[in-house]
Each structure stands twice: as structure tokens, then as C-alpha cells.
Amino acid sequence: MKTQKSNYGKLWTGIGILMFLAPMGLILPELFRAGGAWGEWGVEEIRDIAGYVPGGLKHISEVWSAPIPDYAFSGWNKGVKSYIAYLASGLVGIVIVVAVSYVLGKVLKRENDDRVQ
């Protein structure tokens, strides 16, 4: 058990390293003047590309306001600040993803234990 824990510890370190490198996912596209992913444009960009804003698209695009849209904080959209926000978003995201995984894992395991008994 103890060795297994330290084993996983190394993998968590790997996740941490990836997290610190993640702003490369913002810096490289800027460096190479690449836009976002194909088909993930906002409403304004759709207007530029298609020449109009489809009504249903605009309507449904407003159903949800994410707390940290596009891994950025408001006013922190450019330069070093945007890289810091991206890094912080990565940390927040990983913490939530890990918490959800543990809760779900515990719930599923408990049901499993109940059934065995």
C-alpha cells in the first residue's frame, strides 16, 4: 500500500508538471498566429464568417455563463496575465476533476461493497 502510494505520487508530480507547462497551449498558438479550434467560434466570429447570426444558435449559446470562460479571468485576457489565469484555471480544473473522481469512485465502491454484503 505504501509503495503504491509513492508510485502514484510520482504520477501526480507528472500532472503538476503538465499543469505548469499548460500555458504553452496559449503561447504557442499566439506565436504561430493560430485562432481557436475549428467550429468553436463565438457569436461575433460566426457573424464574420457566415455573414449572419443564426437565431437558434444565438438563443442556445446564451443558456449558460461559465464562471471562468475560456480559462481566463475578466480583464486578464492578454499577455502574462492571461498565462497566469490559464495556469490558475488548470489548477482549479484539476482540483475539481480530482474531487469529482474521488466522490464518484467512493460512491461506486460503496455500492459495490453493499452488494457484496
Add this chain to the structure above:
Amino acid sequence: MHIPDGYLGPITYGSLWAAIAPIWFYASHQIKKTLKATQIPLLALSAAFSFVVMMFNIPIPGGTTGHATGATLIAVLVGPWTAVIAVSIALVVQALVFGDGGITAIGANCFNMAFAEVLVGYAVFRLVAGRQREATSTQGTRFLIGAAIGSYVGINLAAFLTAFELGIQTILHVGQDGRPIYSPFPLRLTIPAIMIEHLALFGIIEAVVTVVVLLYLRRSHPDLLRRQS
């Protein structure tokens, strides 16, 4: 490949929610049967890896960006049904917290990347790896080639499904003025736009990520490369 809110009409996003719900139920059922307390950290590690690897946007100079998903890699390491749940957790958090992919499109994005990509990537891996389902330091070439081809095929299938779902909106939902009311780009645009970049670049990135991680784990955590099933 994260379809935002508004691109898909209710027929498509509703169908894909209806499709993913029983898949999640079945995957949870499979996990229930096998999950041990010691494997919960692997589920969390898998979900965290999928989340963070998708933050690495790879640019096509002057064009668009894309990223790896880790889906097939995770399936090879923890089994396909645990991988379905792990990648789904990453996608749901991306949608709810970061607006990366829409919430109406969670069913679609999970169907594409957490179900189709995982299951087909894993099936291709099994097919190519054959009986070599363990990779040790002295063997494992077929294992690695299987994982590479599986992840390349898997991500390209997810890309194709994404392009197909986006493209059919111009057929399914047209307004009174004859113009599409959801995603306005027809199949003849979405298929080449999304497929060429994934066949030529992002699929190869996915395969490279898979092989690099497996090569590392083969040395540091050989136990993870010994299949339990």
C-alpha cells in the same frame, strides 16, 4: 472538437444526451463490479490527465488549433469503461466551469470523445496488440504500435462524428428565410475542415502523446501496463 452551445439543434443534442445516459449508467455498472479502493486514484489521475492534456492547444500556423485527448491511452491503462467515466468527468468540468464545450452539447461531446473515441481506440489497440497485452522493458512493440494506431483512429473517429453532427444542422434546421438556424456550415465544409487537420496533425499528436506516456510508464510503473482482464 468541443462543440459549444447553439451549434447543435435540439434533435441532435437531445439524441446524444439520450445516447450517453445509458452509456454512463452501463460504465458505472462495470466500474462497480471491479473498482477497488486502490484504483480510485487511477480514475482521478486519468480524469486529471485528460483535462490537462486538452489544455495544450497545438497551433496550425496561421490556422486553427487542436489538442490531444488522452482517451485511448487511458482506456489502455485502466480499461475502456473506467476511461469512459474519466474522460466524461474532464469534459463535464470543462463545459460547466470553463465554457469549453456547451452544456446542451455535453451529451454530444461525451459521446464523441469519451465513448466513441475510447471504445473504438481501445478495440483497435486490442486488435493490433493481439495477445501482447503486456508491455515489459524487453517486449511490447506490438502493444505500443497498437496503442498508437488505436489513438490515431480513435481521435479521428471523434473528429468525424463532430464534423457530421455539426454538418447535418444545415439539413435538420432551416429557418423561414431558408437559412440554417443553428450551425450554418454544411457537411461539405465541416468534414474536410475538421478531418484534414486531425488526419494530418492532431491524430499524430494524440499517437505521440500515447506512446511517450506508455514508454515512460513502462519504466516507472510496469504494473500499470499489465492488463488485469
